[in-house]
Amino acid sequence: MRQQFEALGKTPANHVPLSPLSFLRRAESLHGPRTAVIYGDIRRSWTETARRIRAVAGGLVGLGVQRGDTVSVLCPNIPELFELHFALPMTGGVINTLNTRLEPETIAYILDHADTKLVIVDRELSPLLSRAFELLGRTLPVVEIVDPCTAAKGALNGIDYDDLTRAAPLPVALPDDEWDAIALNYTSGTSGRPKGVVYHHRGAYLMAHGTGTAWQVPPYPVYLSVVPMFHCNGWGHPWLMAMLGATVVFTRIPSADRILDAIRSHGVTHFGAAPIVLQMLADADNDAVPFDPAIRVLTAGAPPPPSVLEKTRAMGLDVMQVYGLTETYGHISQCLWQEEWNDLSPAQQAEMQAQQGVAFPMVEEVAVIDRSSGAHVPRDGVTQGEIAIRGNTVMAGYYKDAEATTKAFKDGWFWSGDGAVLHENGYAQIRDRLKDVIISGGENISSVEVEAVLYRHPAVQAAAVVAMPHEKWGEVPCAFVELRAGSKATPDEIIAFCRTNLAGFKAPKAVIFDILPKTSTGKIQKFQLRERAKSGIH
C-alpha cells in the first residue's frame, strides 16, 4: 500500500550522498598498502596518499576554504593535482582546474568570474599566474607546488603545498547534499567568453561507475595520467581510479618518449588520450614489439584519423573512441566494438571506430534531434540533427549565467551543438560541427575568439576563422581576412599579431586575403570557407 511504502524514510544506514569521496575512503580502507602514485622516484601507497589528501584538506580548511568556495588550480598532471581532486571537495570547496596553455588574459577572466578564493599553482607556472594577476589588477592568496621533477625558479611567495601536507588530517566527510558542486570547469569559450560549467558530486560518482563498467576496468589497474586533469577533471578518471585501487603513473609532460617509457617501466594497463597523443605514439614507436596484453585506451576530442587507429592497433593499443563535452563531465557516448566488425578490413574497422557510438550506461539518453521539429532523426545514416543529451552526468548549469543555462537545457535536453546522423544500429556519427569550434591537438579553439583578435588589427575589415585539416594537429585555425581599403598586411604579420594576443595554439596557421562570401543579410557563409580550407584550394 503506497502510504506504507512511503512511510519508510532515509536514514544514515540506507541513504548516503553519492560522492566520489566515498572512493577515497574505500581506497584507504581496502587498498592501503597498494601503490597509489608513481612519479619519477616517488612511490606512495594509498595509505600515504590518503593521509596526504586528508592533511591537505585540513590545511585548506585552515586557510579558510569553506563550502561553495572556488579554488583555482594551475598545474600539469602531477600527483598534487590528483590529490587536490579529493582534498578540495573534502573541504566543501569547488575545484577549478585551469588549462595550463591559456593566455594570461583568459586566466584573469576566469579567476574573476569564478570568484576564486585561493589559487594553487605549480611553481613553473607562477610567472603565468603572476601576469594574470597583473591583468586582473589584484592578487589572490596563493599556494605553490614545488615539483621535485622540475627546476622552476619563479615564485609568488605563496604558501608551500608541502606545508599543507603536514596539517592535521581531516577524516573523509561526504557532502550533505549530493547535488553540491564539486568542480567548476571553464569551456574554451566557443561563443566568445568561456563559460563556467558546474559539476556536482552525484554526477562525478555516477560517471565513475558508468566508466568502470563500460571500459571494463578491472580492480587494481595501472593507469597512466595523460588526459589533462584540466579537461573535465581528466574525464573523471582520478575518482574512478580511487574506486578501483589503481596505481596512477604521472609523467608531467605527455611526450611520446615519457609515455612509452612509463608504459614499459610500470606495466600500464589503461589510459585516456587525445588523438594527437596517439598519433605521436604511433610515429615514435614504429619498430617496437606490440604491447601484450593490449593496453586499453580511451580517446576523445575529435575522431582519430583511420591511419592512426590502424597504427595504434598494430602497436597493441585497444582504442575506444568516446564522445562528450565539458558540459557532460567528459564522455557520454562510446563507440562500442561490434563482433561483426571483426570481418572488416583494417581501414573499414578504423572508420567504424571513428563513430561517436552509443550512450554510456550512466547516461539516460544520447539522441539526435531535428531541432526545428523536435523529432528524433530516423536511423538512416543520412538525416542530420543535433546531438542532445539527458542524464545525471549533465552539468548543473553555467556558473552565474542563467540565460546560457536555460538555453542549453531547452525542452529537457542538453544541446551539444554538434550535428550528427544516426546509423541503423543506433550509432551516432558527427557530420558537422554546428558550433564554430576548431579542435587542434585535443584543444578546443573558439573561432569567435580568434576573430575578435583579428578584428583588432588596424588593417582588418572583416575576418572569419574556420578549421583547416592538419596532419599533426587534426585541425588548425585558418583565417579568411578582408583588408580595409588602402590597407596592407602580410599573412605573417597577421599571424604574429595573433600570437601576441592569443595562446600560440589558437593563432591561425594560414591567412587568406579575400572578399568574404556573405548571405543577403550580410552573414558570413562559413560553410563555403570551410570547404575552401578543406580542399586546400584557397
Added chain:
Amino acid sequence: MRQQFEALGKTPANHVPLSPLSFLRRAESLHGPRTAVIYGDIRRSWTETARRIRAVAGGLVGLGVQRGDTVSVLCPNIPELFELHFALPMTGGVINTLNTRLEPETIAYILDHADTKLVIVDRELSPLLSRAFELLGRTLPVVEIVDPCTAAKGALNGIDYDDLTRAAPLPVALPDDEWDAIALNYTSGTSGRPKGVVYHHRGAYLMAHGTGTAWQVPPYPVYLSVVPMFHCNGWGHPWLMAMLGATVVFTRIPSADRILDAIRSHGVTHFGAAPIVLQMLADADNDAVPFDPAIRVLTAGAPPPPSVLEKTRAMGLDVMQVYGLTETYGHISQCLWQEEWNDLSPAQQAEMQAQQGVAFPMVEEVAVIDRSSGAHVPRDGVTQGEIAIRGNTVMAGYYKDAEATTKAFKDGWFWSGDGAVLHENGYAQIRDRLKDVIISGGENISSVEVEAVLYRHPAVQAAAVVAMPHEKWGEVPCAFVELRAGSKATPDEIIAFCRTNLAGFKAPKAVIFDILPKTSTGKIQKFQLRERAKSGIH
C-alpha cells in the same frame, strides 16, 4: 560562491531518477536485434522482449495496478518472471516474488501482510496458491502463466499472462522519485514471522552498476538464470543484464544436467548460484573438459566448502564468493582475489575464497563492530564483532514494521546479525552466526520457526534447533529435544510431525533427546548444541 552554485537547479536534462527501468529503454534502443531470452525453443530479441514487457505493463495497468500496489508472483526462473521485473515497476507497482518452496501457510501470511492486489502464478504452482487462498480465507485476482515447457494442469481460472502480452504497450516511464519502492522481498523469518524488505529504484540501479564493475561483466554477456529471482530479485542480475544487452538463458529447473547442457549449448559466460548448485555441478561433471575461457560465477548463501571450490576451479568455473542479506539487495561484499594467493596451495586458496571479503563499490561501508562498545574491531583475525553495513543498497526498511526497522538501523548502521572477524587486509570473515539461521541448500531456515513447530508436539518439553553440517546441503537442521516427563516419542515421529507442518527442507534431519544445557537464567546455550551437532558426537 555558494549561493551562485546553489542557484543551479535540477532539470529534466540534468537530473533523472535512478531506476533500473532506464536499462530497459537502453536495451530496446541500443541492443534491439540481439537475443535477450533463450528458453527451450524460445528465442526473443531485446526488441521483442521490451515490446512484451511494455505490453504486459499496459495490461497490468488495465487490471488496475497503480503506484505503490503490491503484486505477488509465484513462479520459477522463466522468461515471464524476468519480464515482470520490468513490467511491474513500470506500472509504479511493487514486485513481491514468492519463494516457490514455501508452505501455503507462509504464502497466505505474506499475501495478507503485503496487501497484495494481484497474484501472478505459474500454472504448475496454482495448486499451492489455491491452498494458500484457502488458508487466507479469501481469493485474490490471479494472472496465470502457462509455461509451454511444462504440462501443468491445475488452474485457478485466472487471466492468461499471454493476454497481457497483447495489450497496448506502454512507453518506458521512470518513477517520479528514485526512492519509490520497486520490490518487496520477505525474509525467511529468522525470528519467527517473515519480514517484508522494501527495495527502492535508487538502490536497484546502483546495485546493477556496482555489480557490473566489481564482477567485470563485459557488454553482451550470456547469463544463465540460476539464482532464483525470488531471492533478492536474483541478486539484481535481471536489471544488470538489461544494462549490458545480455542474452539470458533459462532452464526453469536448476538441475545439474540442465545447467551443464545450457552452458555448452549457448556459450554461457556468467551465472550466480548457491554453493549447493556448484557442488551438484562438480559431482556431475567429473570427466568433462574444463570450460575455456572460464565461466565467471558468483556464489553466496554460505561459504562454499573448500572441496567444492577446488573441484569447480578444475572445471573451469571462476568462482567469487559474495556475501549479503535480503535486507541489502543481495551481495554487499566480495571475496576479491589477491595476486599473492596465486602461490598458495589449492586448499589454501579455497580457504581464502571462502571469506566474505570487502565491500562492493556501490556500498559505503561494510564494518565489523563490537556492538556493546560501538568500536570497530581491530584487524587481527581474532576479535569478533557484528557485520554492519551502510550504503544505498540497504533496504528502505521493513514493510509495516516500524519497530523492526528502527532496530535494524540502530546508530546509523544496518546490523546483519552475523558475527565476524576482520583480517589484516580488511577482509571480513564470518565466524559465528549471531542469528539462528540455518542455511540449507541456499535456503535460509529459521531455527525459531522450526522450534515453534516442535513445541506444538504434545511430547515436547523444550526444543532447540541448530545447524548440523551436511555434505550435500551445507547445513541441515538438527533438533535437540527435552521430552515431557512420562512422554515418549521417536526421532522419526518428531521428524514426520515437522514435515506435516513445515516445508520439507525445514524439517530437522536429526533429532536428539537430551536435557538442554541452560544458563543460570534459563536461556538455552545453543553454542554448546552447535558444537555437538558439528562434532557428530550427540
